[in-house]
Amino acid sequence: GQSLEQPSEVTAVEGAIVQINCTYQTSGFYGLSWYQQHDGGAPTFLSYNALDGLEETGRFSSFLSRSDSYGYLLLQELQMKDSASYFCAVLSGGYQKVTFGIGTKLQVIP
Amino acid sequence: GEEVAQTPKHLVRGEGQKAKLYCAPIKGHSYVFWYQQVLKNEFKFLISFQNENVFDETGMPKERFSAKCLPNSPCSLEIQATKLEDSAVYFCASSPGWGESGYEQYFGPGTRLTVT
Numbered sequence: 001g002q003s004l005e006q007p008s009e010v011t012a013v014e015g016a017i018v019q020i021n022c023t024y025q026t027s028g029f030y031g032l033s034w035y036q037q038h039d040g041g042a043p044t045f046l047s048y049n050a051l052d053g054l055e056e057t058g059r060f061s062s063f064l065s066r067s068d069s070y071g072y073l074l075l076q077e078l079q080m081k082d083s084a085s086y087f088c089a090v091l092s093g094g095y096q097k098v099t100f101g102i103g104t105k106l107q108v109i110p
Numbered sequence: 111g112e113e114v115a116q117t118p119k120h121l122v123r124g125e126g127q128k129a130k131l132y133c134a135p136i137k138g139h140s141y142v143f144w145y146q147q148v149l150k151n152e153f154k155f156l157i158s159f160q161n162e163n164v165f166d167e168t169g170m171p172k173e174r175f176s177a178k179c180l181p182n183s184p185c186s187l188e189i190q191a192t193k194l195e196d197s198a199v200y201f202c203a204s205s206p207g208w209g210e211s212g213y214e215q216y217f218g219p220g221t222r223l224t225v226t
Contacts, residue, residue: 031213042201042219043153048212085150091213095166096141096205098215100153 002026004101006088011107012078020073020104022088030091032064032071033098038084046073046086075106083108112136114218116202117184122224123192131221132184135204141165142185143203143215144177153201159185192225199223 004024012018022032031050035043049055049064049071061074075082085103092099115134123129135142140161145153155169159179170177174193179185189196199222203215 033213035217037150039150042217044217045214048214050212087153095158096143096207096213097155097158097166097168098143099155100145102152103150 002090002092002097002099004088004090004099006086006101006104008102009105009107011109012075014078014080014108014110016078017074017076018078018106020075020086020088020106022071022073022101024069024071024088024090024101026069026090026092026099028093029066029069030093032062033089033091034060034062034073035087035089035100036084037087037103043087048091078108080108080110082106114202114204114216115184116200116218116221118221119219120222120224122226124226125194126191129189129192129196129223129225131187131200131202131223133187133202133204133218134184135202136206136216139204139206139216141205141207142179143205144185144187145201145203146198147201147220148198156187189223192223194225197223197225 006022034046037043047062064071087103089100142159144156157167157170158165177187199220201220202218
C-alpha cells in the first residue's frame, strides 16, 4: 500500500522561508504533488514533480528525490495568506490513484 | 464549466437516512474522483470514473455507498442508511489526465454531510 509522512504543524514568521517535508512509501510511483487547503475551502493544486530536482513557481518551489522517496515544498517570502494546510500526495499505479498525506498546518505569524 | 461544481453545499441527515451528493466535473475532463475528508484530515479516496465507467473503486465501502457518472448528467455519490461516522466533507475532483504540465486534479468546493 501507500503511506506518506509529513509534519502535522509548522509555524513560521511572515517574510521568512519554510520547508515542509514529505516522505513516502509506495509501489508504482509516478509523481509527487502538493495541494493547499485553506480552512473550509477546496484543495488547490500547487505543484507536481515526476523527475528528481527542484521545480519553481513564483514563491513556491517543490523538490523530489525518487531514490530517497522524499520531497519538500519550499515557501519563500511568507505572507499571512499562506496560512493553510499543505498536503503532499503521491500519484501511483495505473489508475491515477492519488494518495494524500495527513496535511501540514502552516501558521504564519507577524 | 471551468470549475467543478458540487451540490448541495451542506446536507444534514438523521442516522439511517439516505444521502445523495452531486458533482459536475469541468467540461472536457474525462476523470472524476470522490474523496472523503473527516475533520480536516487526510483525504480518503472513495472511487474514480473514466467518463461513465468505474475506473477504480478500491476505496469504496460498497455495502452502503454507490456512485454513478451517467452521460449528460452530474455524477452522484449516494450513501444508503447513513451512520454517524459518515459525517465528513465529500470532495469531488476532475482531471483531464496527464498533460504537458504534469498531473493535476481540480477539486470542487465540497459537500459537508452531517449525520445526526
